[in-house]
Amino acid sequence: MIDRILIFFYKTTGFPLLDYFVGTFILAFLCVIVGDVIFLIGKKINGKYIKKMTTEMKKKEELSIIAYQRGDKAGYKALNKDATNAWGKNFFTMAAYSAGMLSPLPFALGWMHTRFSDVEFLLAYPLSLIFGETVGYTFTFIPLYILSRIIFKYIRPYILKNLK
Numbered sequence: 001m002i003d004r005i006l007i008f009f010y011k012t013t014g015f016p017l018l019d020y021f022v023g024t025f026i027l028a029f030l031c032v033i034v035g036d037v038i039f040l041i042g043k044k045i046n047g048k049y050i051k052k053m054t055t056e057m058k059k060k061e062e063l064s065i066i067a068y069q070r071g072d073k074a075g076y077k078a079l080n081k082d083a084t085n086a087w088g089k090n091f092f093t094m095a096a097y098s099a100g101m102l103s104p105l106p107f108a109l110g111w112m113h114t115r116f117s118d119v120e121f122l123l124a125y126p127l128s129l130i131f132g133e134t135v136g137y138t139f140t141f142i143p144l145y146i147l148s149r150i151i152f153k154y155i156r157p158y159i160l161k162n163l164k
Helices: 002-011 016-045 047-070 073-102 104-116 127-131 137-163
Strands: none
Touching: 002 016, 002 104, 016 047, 016 073, 016 104, 016 137, 047 073, 104 137
């Protein structure tokens, strides 16, 4: 069922090369949307935990600064270590959410492999010196995904505003 839906976007204009790029752009854009939804669901489910971590991190940071200003070197070091640990925990939690945003990509590339593994694009000089004479679907998908991510960044606020 998904194959029929996705392949539809690769048959929109009747010009094979243009259809390929239109379909790949739409697939990349769908990956951006699904990844963003996964990110938002994760934040919604863990919102209280994230807020608690952020509050703890800020509190430890403020206390370490106060200890430093009072000349309490041992207190400063202990609180600063706690603040650093809280910051690391927060950082890696957010990194995990970011990885969730990328989770649709392997599925999209896997589907593209079933359809376009034999498709090759000739590269012009000087790109051919770096990447070889030809490239496959991944070489076209990644820049279109980045473009989709940039475009989505600008239209996302309008989407969220209209959902409220």
